[in-house]
Structure formats: structure tokens, C-alpha cells
Amino acid sequence: MEDYPRNHAEFDSRFATEVACEEYLFRLRWPEGFSCPRCNSRGGWLTKRSLVMCRTCGYQSSLRAGTIFEGSRKPLSLWFRAMWYLTGAKSGASAVTVQRVLGLGSYQTAWTWLHKLRRAMVRPGRDRLRGLVEVDETFLGAPEPGRHGRRMGRKALIAVAAEARGQGIGRIRMQRVADGKASSLHPFVLSSVEPGSLLRTDDWQGYAGLEKKGYGREAIEVKLTGLTASTVLPRVHRVVSLLKRWLMGTHQGAVSHEHLDYYLDEFTFRFNRRTSRSRGKLFYRLLQNAVVVPPTPYRAMVKGLRGRKQKADHKI
Numbered sequence: 001m002e003d004y005p006r007n008h009a010e011f012d013s014r015f016a017t018e019v020a021c022e023e024y025l026f027r028l029r030w031p032e033g034f035s036c037p038r039c040n041s042r043g044g045w046l047t048k049r050s051l052v053m054c055r056t057c058g059y060q061s062s063l064r065a066g067t068i069f070e071g072s073r074k075p076l077s078l079w080f081r082a083m084w085y086l087t088g089a090k091s092g093a094s095a096v097t098v099q100r101v102l103g104l105g106s107y108q109t110a111w112t113w114l115h116k117l118r119r120a121m122v123r124p125g126r127d128r129l130r131g132l133v134e135v136d137e138t139f140l141g142a143p144e145p146g147r148h149g150r151r152m153g154r155k156a157l158i159a160v161a162a163e164a165r166g167q168g169i170g171r172i173r174m175q176r177v178a179d180g181k182a183s184s185l186h187p188f189v190l191s192s193v194e195p196g197s198l199l200r201t202d203d204w205q206g207y208a209g210l211e212k213k214g215y216g217r218e219a220i221e222v223k224l225t226g227l228t229a230s231t232v233l234p235r236v237h238r239v240v241s242l243l244k245r246w247l248m249g250t251h252q253g254a255v256s257h258e259h260l261d262y263y264l265d266e267f268t269f270r271f272n273r274r275t276s277r278s279r280g281k282l283f284y285r286l287l288q289n290a291v292v293v294p295p296t297p298y299r300a301m302v303k304g305l306r307g308r309k310q311k312a313d314h315k316i
């Protein structure tokens with residue numbers, strides 16, 4: 001039974017107290033009742049100290065352990081507000097905006113929260129796309145003079161898959177890839193599209209051989225058609241232009257290559273639910289994922305940035 005607030009007034013009254021948020025999280029995490037990791041029996045309750053206690057053996061564990069909220073000392077009610085705000089904002093929000101809206105003390109906290117929440121925007125084991133699926137790759141970055149084709153320069157190359165739904169677009173998947181070779185593009189297709197589906201791509205050699213992996217493939221020789229790639233593969237190109245607009249608008253292009261995949265996940269989360277008219281349902285989905293996605297400590301998030309401030313992420 002999906003039980004979530006339908007509107008802002010309901011959200012405010014339901015999650016006004018920390019206890020109400022904890023109880024909601026508890027029910028979402030253990031819909032069939034607490035399952036004890038020590039004695040394997042069922043049944044338990046929330047204590048006043050935000051611990052979950054096993055009815056049988058008395059084992060106590062933290063309500064937040066193993067969720068994206070683990071390690072955070074901030075109240076759950078504040079996290080809930082961040083999630084409500086983020087799922088209600090049509091174009092998402094930058095860390096600066098989240099810091100201001102929630103009155104968080106530091107930019108770093110807002111930045112870290114957004115990244116933790118982005119990790120919860122992908123449901124583990126989600127379904128792959130099916131049916132007719134357009135696949136293409138694109139560079140993200142400032143335009144450079146000259147054509148670089150599919151060779152990698154300073155820009156990031158991303159692969160995009162978009163389901164056809166009538167004349168429109170169904171669900172999408174996107175991911176940063178190392179290059180345009182089959183060794184990079186095939187794994188993307190395999191993880192994003194159900195075998196048996198019909199792929200529509202251009203005639204780039206990086207897609208050759210997918211037929212042997214269980215896919216139908218329509219390879220369009222863009223040059224021969226005399227049309228542009230955006231006419232031949234209109235869905236992926238529409239998605240890419242929306243993505244670029246979002247990165248330049250909400251995030252002003254300040255997204256580093258290291259974190260790009262998480263921004264792609266946020267874009268995908270919102271895009272695939274764009275027809276959902278219920279903000280509460282988006283909030284519910286995000287929270288459902290948040291209790292099953294393992295926590296990522298801040299240290300692990302900024303690993304690889306080598307001391308550069310996350311605020312100074314280089315532009316893409």
C-alpha cells in the first residue's frame with residue numbers, strides 16, 4: 001500500500017515531528033515488520049533513541065544504518081524537506097538553492113546531500129528499456145573549433161538510449177562512456193536495453209555486433225539519407241538538448257566529469273517520471289530507494305578530486 005502525502009499541506013502536517021518521520025521511514029524500510037539481522041526473527045519497534053529493537057533477542061540497530069541517511073546528524077525531518085523540495089522542483093535545484101531554502105549552515109552539507117540523494121535516484125535492479133530504442137552518443141562540453149568526431153578530448157562522452165512510445169519518448173537511460181568503441185558502447189546497451197529489443201542507431205562501428213548479443217538493429221547511414229542525425233534519431237537528440245539545457249540552467253555548467261553520472265541519474269529520474277502528476281509519489285519513490293541504497297561517505301564522494309574544492313568543479 002503506497003501511502004504518501006498528496007500535497008504540500010499534507011506533507012507539512014504529516015512530517016511535522018521527528019518521530020513521525022522516523023515511523024514513516026521504519027514502515028517503508030520494513031513493510032512486513034522489522035527483520036532482525038542477528039536472530040532472523042520478525043518483529044521489533046522503534047525506541048526513543050532512534051534505534052530499532054528486536055522483539056525476540058533485544059538486539060538494537062540504528063534506523064538509519066544502511067540507508068543514505070547513515071552518518072548524518074541532521075534531523076530526518078530536514079532530510080524529508082530536502083527530498084520534498086527536490087521532487088517538487090521541476091528542474092531540480094543547485095546546492096546553493098538547497099542551502100538557502102533549507103537554511104543549512106554550509107554549502108558543503110547542501111552539496112553532499114544532493115549527491116547522496118542523486119545516488120538514491122536509481123533503483124537497484126531497475127528494468128531495462130524495451131521495444132524500439134534509439135541509441136546515440138554525444139559530447140558534453142563547450143563547443144570547440146573543428147570536428148573531433150568520436151575521439152575524446154577534454155569533453156565527456158555520454159551514451160543515451162531513448163524508448164519510442166508512439167511518436168514520443170518513453171523511458172531513457174544515459175551514462176558516461178570512456179570512448180565510442182564497441183568495448184564501451186556494448187556494455188552500456190547491455191545494461192540499459194532488454195535483449196530482444198530493436199535498436200536504432202547510426203552506422204557507427206561501435207554499435208556493430210550487437211545483433212549477435214540478442215538485439216535487432218536498424219543502422220541508419222546518416223550521410224546517405226541526406227538528413228541530420230537529429231532527424232534520423234529525433235528522440236535521443238531531444239533528450240540531449242533537454243539535458244544540456246538543464247546542466248547549463250540549473251547547474252550553470254559547473255559539473256565535473258567525476259560526478260557527471262550522478263547528474264545524469266537525477267535528470268533521468270525526473271525525465272522518466274515527467275508525466276507523473278503526483279509530487280508525493282516522486283517523493284515516495286525517492287525515499288523508497290534511499291532506504292535500500294548503501295550510504296556513501298563524503299570522503300568517498302570527493303575522492304579523486306585531489307583536494308580541489310567541490311565548488312570549483314571544472315566546467316564541462
Ligand SMILES: [Zn+2]
Pocket residue numbers: 036037038039040041054055056057058059
Ligand atoms: Zn533478534
